[in-house]
Amino acid sequence: MKLKPDPIAEELADLAWAVAHPARVQIVRLLIGRDACMCGEIVDCLPLAQSTVSQHLKILKESGLIQGEVDGPKVCYCVNEQSLARLKKLIGDL
Amino acid sequence: MKLKPDPIAEELADLAWAVAHPARVQIVRLLIGRDACMCGEIVDCLPLAQSTVSQHLKILKESGLIQGEVDGPKVCYCVNEQSLARLKKLIGDL
DNA sequence: ACACATCATCGTCCATCTACGATTAACGAT
DNA sequence: ATCGTTAATCGTAGATGGACGATGATGTGT
Numbered sequence: 001m002k003l004k005p006d007p008i009a010e011e012l013a014d015l016a017w018a019v020a021h022p023a024r025v026q027i028v029r030l031l032i033g034r035d036a037c038m039c040g041e042i043v044d045c046l047p048l049a050q051s052t053v054s055q056h057l058k059i060l061k062e063s064g065l066i067q068g069e070v071d072g073p074k075v076c077y078c079v080n081e082q083s084l085a086r087l088k089k090l091i092g093d094l
Numbered sequence: 095m096k097l098k099p100d101p102i103a104e105e106l107a108d109l110a111w112a113v114a115h116p117a118r119v120q121i122v123r124l125l126i127g128r129d130a131c132m133c134g135e136i137v138d139c140l141p142l143a144q145s146t147v148s149q150h151l152k153i154l155k156e157s158g159l160i161q162g163e164v165d166g167p168k169v170c171y172c173v174n175e176q177s178l179a180r181l182k183k184l185i186g187d188l
Numbered sequence: 189a190c191a192c193a194t195c196a197t198c199g200t201c202c203a204t205c206t207a208c209g210a211t212t213a214a215c216g217a218t
Numbered sequence: 219a220t221c222g223t224t225a226a227t228c229g230t231a232g233a234t235g236g237a238c239g240a241t242g243a244t245g246t247g248t
Contacts, residue, residue: 003139009119016119019185020111021206025103032188039225045097052207054226059205073215073224084188091113091185094126094178115236133195143238148196150236167194167245 008090015087018063023048024056028079031066036078039068102184109181112157117142118150122173125160130172133162 019025023046030045031037043053057077060066064083068075113119117140124139125131137147151171154160158177162169 002141003120003124006116006120009116009123012119013114013116016110017114019188020107020114022100022103022107023206025106025110026097026100028188029103030097040223043225047096048206049208050225051209051227055206058226068225070214070225073222075225088186088188092182094113094122094182117236134193137195142236144195145197145239146237152196153235164195164244167192169195 011086012090015063015065015083015090018060018065019087021056023053024060027053027056027060028065028084031077031079032084036076038071039075039077042077105180106184109157109159109177109184112154112159113181115150117147118154121147121150121154122159122178125171125173126178130170132165133169133171136171 019028026046027042030042034041039054039057042057043050046053048056057066057068061068064080065087066077067080068077070076113122120140121136124136133148133151136151137144140147142150151160151162155162158174159181160171161174162171164170
């Protein structure tokens with residue numbers, strides 16, 4: 001009767017968690033819209049301190065939804081299409 | 095350049111937040127699978143205390159994803175198809 | 189009225205989130 | 219080598235989440 005720990009439920013929860021904050025939703029949409037974006041631009045677009053944005057980026061990175069490429073002193077972020085597709089599928093299949 | 099507070103980002107974040115926990119994902123799937131379910135059954139299916147499950151149900155209810163109908167001393171929960179569809183659309187449109 | 193069952197709420201504890209300023213690390217340019 | 223830029227990390231503070239047991243509220247049945 002008891003449900004077992006469900007890996008898919010956890011995967012979905014983790015991905016959903018990544019977008020469970022307005023700032024992170026905006027970051028993801030920003031990256032989708034622009035295809036790629038430097039960290040500084042993202043900071044400029046949000047009413048948050050640089051360190052706070054960096055934390056949100058870290059959360060998104062850990063979820064796999066986005067990835068960052070170091071480009072000299074800058075970091076260029078873009079969405080990970082596979083993870084995004086995975087999120088869409090898991091939600092869509094609910 | 096600054097993004098304005100985005101109502102849709104907040105709506106998405108709120109709905110995503112509702113399913114940003116494995117137990118809540120399992121509850122939602124349970125309700126989808128059974129179409130409707132008493133609170134007690136849900137408690138029996140999860141390895142959590144009754145009060146904890148009740149809290150998760152409250153969160154899901156506040157998000158709009160599920161709704162509960164009082165049926166005597168029991169409460170029958172079911173998914174709110176509209177909210178679920180809304181979540182799917184918001185995620186799908188990302 | 190009373191006992192029982194069902195579920196919500198309260199109080200508590202610990203962990204994590206969110207936000208910030210300050211600092212550090214890494215790189216380019218002069 | 220040093221300075222300025224960029225971004226991550228550290229440290230901190232306050233708020234919230236998640237878990238539980240205990241209690242309260244509501245309704246059913248005897």
